[in-house]
Amino acid sequence: MSLVPRPRTPCPRPAESAEIVVVGAGVAGAAAAWQLARRGHDVLVLERFGPGHGRTGVPQYRRVGDGDPALAAEAWSWWRELERETGAGLLTVTGAVDHGDRAVVAALAEAAAVRGGRVEWLEPRAAAVRWPGREFEGPVLHRRDWTGRLAADEAVAALAAAAVGWGARIRYRTTVKAVDVRGADRVDIRTEGGTVRARRVVATVGAASIGLVAGRVVLPPLGLVQERVLHVTGLPSGPVVTRHIAGSVEYTLPLPDGRVEIGREGNVTAPVPTRWFPGVAATPDPHDRTYTTSPDGAVVLAGASPVAVGAGFAGHRFSLAPALGRLLADLVTDVEDRVFS
The missing domain is CATH 3.30.9.10 (D-Amino Acid Oxidase, subunit A, domain 2)
Incomplete structure (x- = not known):
């Protein structure tokens, strides 16, 4: 009888899981994560780059007060709430x-x-x-x-910090390779480091990453x-x-x-x-x-259960992010096949 033990079959590593996965920690993803986490949802954010990616060394600012009047009013209130939660100074009233x-x-x-x-x-x-x-x-x-000026770089950092403060987890330097829908209440998010299982997913996509949700949600060309x-x-x-x-x-x-x-x-x-x-x-x-x-420059918010997608939060639409994040949170927790742009 051999004294050499038989090789043991390694136990598969259990997949990481979350109720809702948010793909992307830019302003759209961070805003959605904050809104979802403060409602008590189990949120995991997956971000390809490190914190502060996209900063050019030149401080970035955005105009506040334009866009859809109802969303602009709501966003202003949310920015003030974010300032209270984090202590960050984000808004400067200029008229x-x-x-x-x-x-x-x-x-x-x-x-x-x-x-x-x-x-x-x-x-x-x-x-x-x-x-x-x-x-x-x-x-x-x-x-x-x-109306006035919003400190853009600080705004993204504050949204992420507030989301974590409400219990969200953020994994930086994690590239999402695919979003596989397994059912009405099951999504596998494949990353370079393994698979994350979720009930729902919010994908904040750009022109280079729209393929992650291709065929799942009808979107205009980006x-x-x-x-x-x-x-x-x-x-x-x-x-x-x-x-x-x-x-x-x-x-x-x-x-x-x-x-x-x-x-x-x-x-x-x-x-x-x-x-x-x-x-x-x-x-x-x-x-x-x-x-x-998008072709007409409008924000895109779309959903087809169990996936919600947000895109186009640039320019003055950046200042609407907390309100648009609230809409994304509404969409992913009660998703119908619809598009808002």
Whole structure:
């Protein structure tokens, strides 16, 4: 009889599990995880990169106060709640000045008035005197409340920290290879390190990762676009100034260091519109941003049980993230075959 023991068959490692897995810890995934965790759900976030991925070394800020009025109002309240939970200073109230498309500007005024906000109308010449270095067209709206600047990098970090504070787990540097739906209440999420089992999954996808949910959820085509912004001197600080035009906006955003960001959303291939800002210094500092968007630039929220998908949280839509995260949480916990964009 041999004294050499027979090789033992290794016991399979039990799969990690969670009630809800969130794929991606950017602003969309972190917002959804926070909303789900604070409701008491068992949440695991899987993120391909490390914490703070995407930071360029240049602090990032976003305009607050535009977009769907109901979502903008809800998002503002959530940002304030996030500040209370984490102690982070995220929002800076600057006020907002809107001009250009009269219908859009009138709708913004009406939405502000419904909320009880302070609004003021000015003629273009009077606006140029009050905020020098800028030119205006048409009636000019000044909104004093619930508008301003959001610290984008700090916002993502605060959302992730708050989610963890409510019990969520975040696994960084974990690449998701596939999302396999096994049934109405079972999803296997395959990663480089093994399989995670979940009842539901929220996938916050980009143009490069949309294949994870291909065939499960009907989505519009997603693509990458590049936006160039200018950080300039020569413009006095002040409110966020937005010129609304067909399918796009042109804006100035005051930065904490005294400079002003000039940018365009919607038609990102056009030159940055410095002609509306004659006070700009001759040699602005350009910065490029690349992000995922849908054909019409709208946020995409879609669900087909047991999968929910979020995409397109760029530009001013970034500032709506807590409200959109709430919608994603609603979607994944009571999923019907539907799409919101």
